[in-house]
Amino acid sequence: MLRQTPGQPLVAREVSEQLAKDHPDRVTSAQTVRNGLQTLVAKNLAEKTRQQGNVMYTAHTDAPATPATPPPAGDEPTSGKATPAAEKVPAEV
Numbered sequence: 001m002l003r004q005t006p007g008q009p010l011v012a013r014e015v016s017e018q019l020a021k022d023h024p025d026r027v028t029s030a031q032t033v034r035n036g037l038q039t040l041v042a043k044n045l046a047e048k049t050r051q052q053g054n055v056m057y058t059a060h061t062d063a064p065a066t067p068a069t070p071p072p073a074g075d076e077p078t079s080g081k082a083t084p085a086a087e088k089v090p091a092e093v
Contacts, residue, residue, distance in 0.1 A: 009049065009056035012037055 016033040019026075037057045040046035047058045 003059050005059070007058060007061050009051065009058045011054050011056060015057070 012030060012034045015037065016028065016030045019028060019033065037046060038048075040059075041048045041057070045060060047060065049056050049058065
């Protein structure tokens with residue numbers, strides 16, 4: 001929702017209402033939306049400001065669409081060679 005209106009501040013209630021319209025089959029509480037917005041702020045993908053007693057969230061206009069995350073540990077092979085189980089062997093008929 002914030003990415004649809006970059007640079008425009010929104011309150012959590014507006015984001016929650018828009019999510020309910022966009023995804024009527026999913027039930028989400030306002031607190032869950034606020035927690036998600038706080039996570040975006042913590043990851044520096046959004047900004048939190050106070051305006052006239054309201055907490056406003058604004059998406060950064062230069063933020064990437066999806067944050068770059070490193071691959072999980074343990075998914076990398078220990079050597080540069082492929083394991084025998086990963087190699088494809090043609091079947092004999």
